[in-house]
Amino acid sequence: MSIWKKPISVEGLTAFSANCAVSHLGIEFLEVGDDFLRARVPVDERTKQPYGLLHGGVSVVLAETLGSSGAYCACPEGYKAVGLDINANHLRAATSGWVTGTAKAVHVGRTTQVWQIDMVNDAGELTCVSRITMAILAPR
Secondary structure, three states: OOOOOOOOOHHHHHHHOOOOHHHHOOOEEEEEOOOEEEEEEEOOOOOEOOOOOEOHHHHHHHHHHHHHHHHHHOOOOOOEEEEEEEEEEEOOOOOOOEEEEEEEEEEEOOOEEEEEEEEEOOOOOEEEEEEEEEEEEOOO
């Protein structure tokens, strides 16, 4: 059963994210399921820190992108979703290729949502886990 209350597609998410941090970092939306979103970020000169590793902040940008997009599309028409809190545990470094994140709702409530985002490297190894809490704002 789908959790989405607003139209959602890879194409729509991509168009909505044009000309902002998401597109500048090369984040690509890959898949929308009934209860999850998936996107990836390249590990390249735009996203590495000086030691040649994917910057931890970029992992958080990927997580926030997925969690915020999911929360927005899982709340009723006219409602908005804004971030309240995000955390990330960096488990393994990525030095090349792509890091792919999958976001799933842990809680979809009337005024808050909580999303879990798991990120893996090209070998499928967990690189980062993140959790974001979103406030759901009613229309004004």
